[in-house]
Amino acid sequence: MPTTVSVFSNAQVSPEQIAWLLNQFEALQGPSGHDWTIDVGPDVTDVVGVADGTDDLPSMPRQLLDEAAEWLGGPPQYRLAMRIGDSPGCRDLAWRIANEFARGWPAVWRNHDGTEPATPLGTWWKG
Numbered sequence: 001m002p003t004t005v006s007v008f009s010n011a012q013v014s015p016e017q018i019a020w021l022l023n024q025f026e027a028l029q030g031p032s033g034h035d036w037t038i039d040v041g042p043d044v045t046d047v048v049g050v051a052d053g054t055d056d057l058p059s060m061p062r063q064l065l066d067e068a069a070e071w072l073g074g075p076p077q078y079r080l081a082m083r084i085g086d087s088p089g090c091r092d093l094a095w096r097i098a099n100e101f102a103r104g105w106p107a108v109w110r111n112h113d114g115t116e117p118a119t120p121l122g123t124w125w126k127g
Contacts, residue, residue: 003084003091004112006053006060007098007121008068008076011105015052018080021104022050025097038097040089048093053081067118068108078105 019029027036027050035051057065057079068076080101084090098109102122109119 001086005082005084005094005098006064006068006110006112007080007082007101008065008072008108008110009078009080009101009105010072010074010076011078013078013080013105017104018052021101022097024100025093038093040085040087040093048085048090048097049083050097051081051083053079056081064110064112064118068110071108071118071120072106076108 015033022029022036022038025038027038029036035049038048038050040048054077057076060079065076080098082094082097084094095109098107098121101107102124106124107121109121110116
């Protein structure tokens, strides 16, 4: 069963910046221009689906946004949405994407199934 996660940021992130980031992972851009698919690797049938989910922020559950806001110091302004397959390779790839995102912007990882608390990414929040 695929899992949905969000990487929230309090920064504005342009479509060009996300395209550049995902290009590092050989992402294939979808026809809408706001979604990408990334093959996990040989012998893995799962893919990681990535989308700019910023437009969904107003309709998201308050708990997800509040947890991210606690770490970010204010409400999220950007959401990178990821749909992760069941394989360990999918989860590893999603974490690599999220951590690479966090190199450029403040970021918080939040699994939507509620099994994990919001997790700050990168080093921006330590100081």
